[in-house]
Structure formats: C-alpha cells, structure tokens
Amino acid sequence: MVNRNVKQPPEKTLESPQRILFVTSEIADFVKVGGLGDVSSALPRALATHHDVRVLIPAYREMIESEHQIEPVGHLAAFAGLPACDIGKITCDDGLIIYVLLCPELYQREGTPYGRGSSGYGDGQDEGWDDNDIRFARLSRAAADIALGNAGLGWQPQLLHLNDWQCGLTAGYLHWQGASVPSVFTIHNLAYQGLFDASRCEMLGIPEEAFHIEGVEFYGNLSFMKAGIVYASHVTTVSATYAQEITTPDFGCGLDGLLRCKAEAEQLCGIPNGIDDSWDPRTDIHLAQAFSYNDWRGKRVNADYARRHFGLAAGQGPLFAVVSRLVHQKGLDLTIEAAKTIVHAGGQIIFMGSGEHHVEEALRKLAARFPGAIAAYIGFDEYQARCLFAGSDFLLMPSRFEPCGLSQMYAQRFGSLPIAYRTGGLADTIEDGVTGFLFNDMEFSSYMKSIQRAFTVFKSTELFNAMRGAAMMGRYHWRQSIEPYNRLYQQVLEKQGEKTQVIH
Numbered sequence: 001m002v003n004r005n006v007k008q009p010p011e012k013t014l015e016s017p018q019r020i021l022f023v024t025s026e027i028a029d030f031v032k033v034g035g036l037g038d039v040s041s042a043l044p045r046a047l048a049t050h051h052d053v054r055v056l057i058p059a060y061r062e063m064i065e066s067e068h069q070i071e072p073v074g075h076l077a078a079f080a081g082l083p084a085c086d087i088g089k090i091t092c093d094d095g096l097i098i099y100v101l102l103c104p105e106l107y108q109r110e111g112t113p114y115g116r117g118s119s120g121y122g123d124g125q126d127e128g129w130d131d132n133d134i135r136f137a138r139l140s141r142a143a144a145d146i147a148l149g150n151a152g153l154g155w156q157p158q159l160l161h162l163n164d165w166q167c168g169l170t171a172g173y174l175h176w177q178g179a180s181v182p183s184v185f186t187i188h189n190l191a192y193q194g195l196f197d198a199s200r201c202e203m204l205g206i207p208e209e210a211f212h213i214e215g216v217e218f219y220g221n222l223s224f225m226k227a228g229i230v231y232a233s234h235v236t237t238v239s240a241t242y243a244q245e246i247t248t249p250d251f252g253c254g255l256d257g258l259l260r261c262k263a264e265a266e267q268l269c270g271i272p273n274g275i276d277d278s279w280d281p282r283t284d285i286h287l288a289q290a291f292s293y294n295d296w297r298g299k300r301v302n303a304d305y306a307r308r309h310f311g312l313a314a315g316q317g318p319l320f321a322v323v324s325r326l327v328h329q330k331g332l333d334l335t336i337e338a339a340k341t342i343v344h345a346g347g348q349i350i351f352m353g354s355g356e357h358h359v360e361e362a363l364r365k366l367a368a369r370f371p372g373a374i375a376a377y378i379g380f381d382e383y384q385a386r387c388l389f390a391g392s393d394f395l396l397m398p399s400r401f402e403p404c405g406l407s408q409m410y411a412q413r414f415g416s417l418p419i420a421y422r423t424g425g426l427a428d429t430i431e432d433g434v435t436g437f438l439f440n441d442m443e444f445s446s447y448m449k450s451i452q453r454a455f456t457v458f459k460s461t462e463l464f465n466a467m468r469g470a471a472m473m474g475r476y477h478w479r480q481s482i483e484p485y486n487r488l489y490q491q492v493l494e495k496q497g498e499k500t501q502v503i504h
C-alpha cells in the first residue's frame, strides 16, 4: 500500500545561489562502487550552474595516487575517539572543488571505500571494514565542523546535502550541539543502514541521551541511517515511487514508521536521478561505432563487437545484458533461472558485475555450461559497460526494489530495452510496452512472461525499432532534477530562517 502523504517537492523557485557542501562516500571521478558514485559526480556539477557547490569525501588511495594536485587547506581537531585530520582541496578541470579528508590510517587502503572487495555499501552486513563506524563518523563530523566554520577553510556552507548512512551522523552532530545549519539527507538505498554496536556511541561522540527510540537507537543497535532521517531538516530519496514505498512495511526496512511521520510532516519527498551528457551514443568515443536514433546498422556494429569482445558466437537472435552489482537486491537469481530458457529460445546473455561470491560463482558456472551463448565478466569496466548497453537489445534488471536505478536509463539511452520489476525508480522511468517491459509480481513466472514479450517484440522489426527509438528519446537528464532540488533548498533555508527568528 502506498502512502499518499508523501508530497512532491515544493513549487516555489530559488532566487539566490547558495553555498552547499555535498557530502558523499564515493565519486565516480575517482572511485565508485555503484550508483551513488555516479550521482556524486553528476549532481554537484549540475547544481553548480546555480550554486556554489563543493564536495566533501574521504581521501581514498585513488585520490592520493591520482594526477590531481591536493592542496592542503584545513585541519580538524580530534573528537571523542575520532582522530585529528587534515583537509586537502582538489580542483577538477571543470572547476568543481572537492575537499578530501586526509587521514591515511582510515582511508588509504587496498579495496573499495567500504571493505575488502565488498560490493555492498559497507554497513556491517557485508565484508565491510571493521572500523567503518569510525571512518564514516570521521567523515560526518568533518562535515559538521566545516559547516560550523571550525576547519579553517575560509568557506562555510549555508546548507549541507548528505548522502546515505555514511553521512547520517552529520545531522546528529549539529543537532546535539544546538547548531542551526540546515541539511538535506538523501537516501540512495535504505537497505544499507550503517548499524553498529551500541557500545560504540561514546567512541563516536554520540551523547548518551541520543540513544533512544527517537534518536539513533534501532532495535538495540546504533543506526547511522536513522540519525540522518531523524535529525536532517528534510529527507529525500531518488524517485517518487520509492519515496512512497519506503513508508510501507514491505520496503521500509524497519524504518517505515519513522518515514511515515516524516511524510506526514512534509519532510520526505522523491527527486529522481538523471544521467549526464556523456551518455550519448552519437558522441561516445568508447563505442565500437557511434550511432543515433534510427541508425540500427550502427547499433548492430556494437552488438557484433560485444559478442566478439565477450567471447560469444556470432548470432542473429536477441542479445541480453546484465550490468549490475551482484547482490540480492538485483534479482540475479531470477535471471540465472531464466538463462536456460533464453538460450533455448535463441538468445544470448552477457553478464557484467561483481559482488556476492555465490552469485559470481553461479555466473561462472552458467557461462561454462552455455559457451558461446552466455558470457560472464566478473568485475566492472566502465567503458565495456557502455559497449554492452550499446550492443545489447535488452537489459535484464529484475531488482526486488530499486530506489531509482541508473542502468535502465543508460540502457534506454543506448537503445537497449530494460526488462524490470514494476518498483521504485524502474516503475517511474520505464514505460511498459513503449520503452521497455515491466512485470507486476516479483515471481519467476511473471518475469518470464515479460522476457517472452521481449522475444515477441524482437521478431517484429517495426515494433522493435519503434520501441528502441522511443527509449532513446527519453528525458532523463539531470536538468529535470535541478529545479526540484533548488526549490527544496530554498524551502529548507526559509524554514531554518523562520526557526532562528523565533529563537532570537
């Protein structure tokens, strides 16, 4: 059941530019584990057309080893059990300023931002680093200190834009100090909550009185995600449908009650992600051949390339792609079950992704069982991923839930029709029977029916071309998200201003 209290962002537009600190744990310019990295690279840049937006992120090994100059600009004192650290500044070629937290003992490691080869978002439920609570409390506290002018940067944001559990404590630190800097907290994936043992609170500088049901306590644990939801001025997520879904027990991951309260207070809304200009098959230099709407011969060159590159036999049947983190959310088990039928019907599948070992293993076995028809690339390669979107006819994406989803938008832009469960951002960005296929029940039979529909469409050149043409014309640019963010920032700042006036 969907909660009708979830309002869309306010209608008033923003008059003046603001100073915004965008706090994140990954950015595709240097390191990405999934969609958050893409968003952290694209959204601040899109917002920068109107605001002074700067990014704050830990200085991972990838930044230190990059060609970019890191200029020392600030220092942060130790806080509770969090070590002191320096702040460096990277100025990207396009002018984006990225502040990096220099704390080698916490951030310079072999692995992902979250763990040793982890494909999740490192919240203790996967192979995350043991000290992820310290690592991301350090990030959160740094953001709070920068907002309070305690970092020596000579720049102070008027508003903080926090992303996912890794930044959740920022809003708490500000609240516990009685500071009035407003914040927007964006949930990219509610399933990763940053849960840690309650005994860690003191080490992280969380006051004892905050550890209760209306604070950071979640079934006896400390929850970073809950801190963000409770203490931020406003909570957003990345599609309108997911914003409603998370207020229900089925999708709320135990936080639906709190999120319903937020919705009723008009402090929860959904603003969809977009994709940036680099996703254009007419200009993408990584493709085997650039192509545009209606140039199906050009697309065919990319299909031939993908087959060759990933070791499949030459073929005339439909080519299916999977580009995904290999985690339970993404429904890989359903696709593995469907694979045999797809191959027997004349289809081929290329999988690209990394994640849970048992899924990686199952894909390797599948590829060995169907040589020439199924390929499994375990790992991730941004450019080959683009070639896969460009070369495939269909993208298989039966996610059990999907806050927004970027892969289905990339696929559509490159003329590959997504086949997906009708949930979250997938429901909002795929038009069933027009730009892709949606199935209504999270069951194998329902998924198979949508795959069969795809085979049927593939046989009708006219219908197939009309659908992939429609998919390529979809408007998923970040520009559509900027106006709602602008309005939201304005509303949050105005509310904060009113509160401050009442206090004085």
Ligand SMILES: Nc1ncnc2c1ncn2[C@@H]1O[C@H](COP(=O)(O)OP(=O)(O)O[C@H]2O[C@H](CO)[C@@H](O)[C@H](O)[C@H]2O)[C@@H](O)[C@H]1O
Binding pocket: 032, 033, 034, 035, 036, 038, 039, 119, 188, 189, 238, 273, 323, 324, 325, 326, 352, 353, 354, 355, 379, 380, 385, 402, 403, 404, 405, 406, 407, 408, 425
């Ligand atoms: N093994 C791998 N390693 C590195 N990159 C990989 C990868 N597998 C896929 N990718 C890439 O990561 C991105 C995936 O983004 P998605 O938004 O589709 O899902 P993700 O679950 O990661 O993001 C979460 O955050 C985003 C951003 O808000 C939401 O859209 C989404 O619904 C939510 O689950 C794509 O650019 C894809 O090519």
